[in-house]
Amino acid sequence: MNNPYIPYLAMVKDIRPETAGERPINTYTLVFKDESVWDVFKNRPGQCAMVGLLGVGESMISICSSPTQKGYLQFSIMKMGKVTSAIHELEAGDTMTIRGPYGNSFPVDDWKGKKILTIGGGIGQAPLRPIINYVLDNRKDYQSLQLIYGARTAADLVFLKELQELQQANGAQVNFSVDRPEDGWNGYVGFVPAYLMDLKPSPENTIAITCGPPIMIRYVIENLLKLGFKDEQMYTTLENRMKCGIGKCGKCNVGNLYVCKDGPVFCYTRLKTLPPDME
Ligand SMILES: Cc1cc2nc3c(=O)[nH]c(=O)nc-3n(C[C@H](O)[C@H](O)[C@H](O)COP(=O)(O)OP(=O)(O)OC[C@H]3O[C@@H](n4cnc5c(N)ncnc54)[C@H](O)[C@@H]3O)c2cc1C
Numbered sequence: 048m049n050n051p052y053i054p055y056l057a058m059v060k061d062i063r064p065e066t067a068g069e070r071p072i073n074t075y076t077l078v079f080k081d082e083s084v085w086d087v088f089k090n091r092p093g094q095c096a097m098v099g100l101l102g103v104g105e106s107m108i109s110i111c112s113s114p115t116q117k118g119y120l121q122f123s124i125m126k127m128g129k130v131t132s133a134i135h136e137l138e139a140g141d142t143m144t145i146r147g148p149y150g151n152s153f154p155v156d157d158w159k160g161k162k163i164l165t166i167g168g169g170i171g172q173a174p175l176r177p178i179i180n181y182v183l184d185n186r187k188d189y190q191s192l193q194l195i196y197g198a199r200t201a202a203d204l205v206f207l208k209e210l211q212e213l214q215q216a217n218g219a220q221v222n223f224s225v226d227r228p229e230d231g232w233n234g235y236v237g238f239v240p241a242y243l244m245d246l247k248p249s250p251e252n253t254i255a256i257t258c259g260p261p262i263m264i265r266y267v268i269e270n271l272l273k274l275g276f277k278d279e280q281m282y283t284t285l286e287n288r289m290k291c292g293i294g295k296c297g298k299c300n301v302g303n304l305y306v307c308k309d310g311p312v313f314c315y316t317r318l319k320t321l322p323p324d325m326e
């Protein structure tokens with residue numbers, strides 16, 4: 048059996064800047080140096096990986112590409128501290144490490160025939176992206192795709208260009224919002240939970256998946272319930288601090304669960320049974 052602590056080596060193939068500012072976000076496209084790694088690395092939408100740099104450290108990051116995108120992995124990484132700042136210094140051709148894939152995943156196959164609604168805030172759009180790409184690559188299996196995605200300002204919207212193209216080319220309904228009015232912005236102004244109530248998506252045959260700051264998730268779920276969504280129609284992901292990623296160190300526990308192993312994806316039926324600070 049492979050040692051789960053030994054990472055695979057990967058090469059940075061491409062770096063796409065997504066947002067600028069104090070905490071910029073880049074999307075990294077990585078390819079394994081040894082192609083045979085794909086025989087064992089089978090990621091599913093919603094899973095994460097420990098990405099890092101030798102001699103610096105590792106961080107848990109959502110895999111933001113879909114398994115239908117073959118031969119590479121993508122991670123959108125915000126510059127926060129030690130590891131992510133070092134990653135932001137990298138250039139194409141440099142080496143990174145990847146351990147994983149970790150955690151459970153969104154049950155995308157159980158959702159076949161349903162309307163898919165994603166509700167994201169800021170960098171929280173990253174774990175939702177593999178669902179979107181998976182649904183687009185299996186379009187006939189899903190009734191419809193609607194996105195609600197907000198950020199502080201238009202410049203903070205990650206994947207903006209590809210989401211705008213998606214709206215034009217794929218018949219998905221894409222709804223952007225920004226928190227405050229700004230020059231040149233003609234879309235919705237306000238917080239994501241309020242925009243949700245404005246749009247009033249029907250709960251009928253719909254699965255809603257939300258990810259973003261905890262306060263946003265809390266109000267989105269509250270509003271989905273007001274719109275008539277049932278517990279089993281709502282999903283989210285949790286981002287507790289993590290160290291080992293494999294259920295050994297106890298760093299990420301909530302109640303008697305380890306988010307790295309039992310999550311990060313939770314249906315609201317289970318989420319609402321967790322201790323209050325995690326709801
Ligand atoms: C399941 C999961 C998925 C994640 N997905 C992504 C992703 O797709 N993109 C992304 O940019 N980040 C993601 N994160 C957060 C990411 O792991 C942290 O930002 C990163 O580990 C910080 O490492 P650092 O060494 O750069 O910063 P540190 O030097 O360790 O810390 C710097 C700052 O980051 C904060 N921080 C550290 N860990 C976390 C955390 N887990 N959540 C929130 N804040 C944290 C600290 O409070 C501190 O303010 C995810 C975290 C988890 C647990």
Ligand code: FES
Binds near residue numbers: 289306307
């Ligand atoms: S990160 Fe170690 S138990 Fe989850």
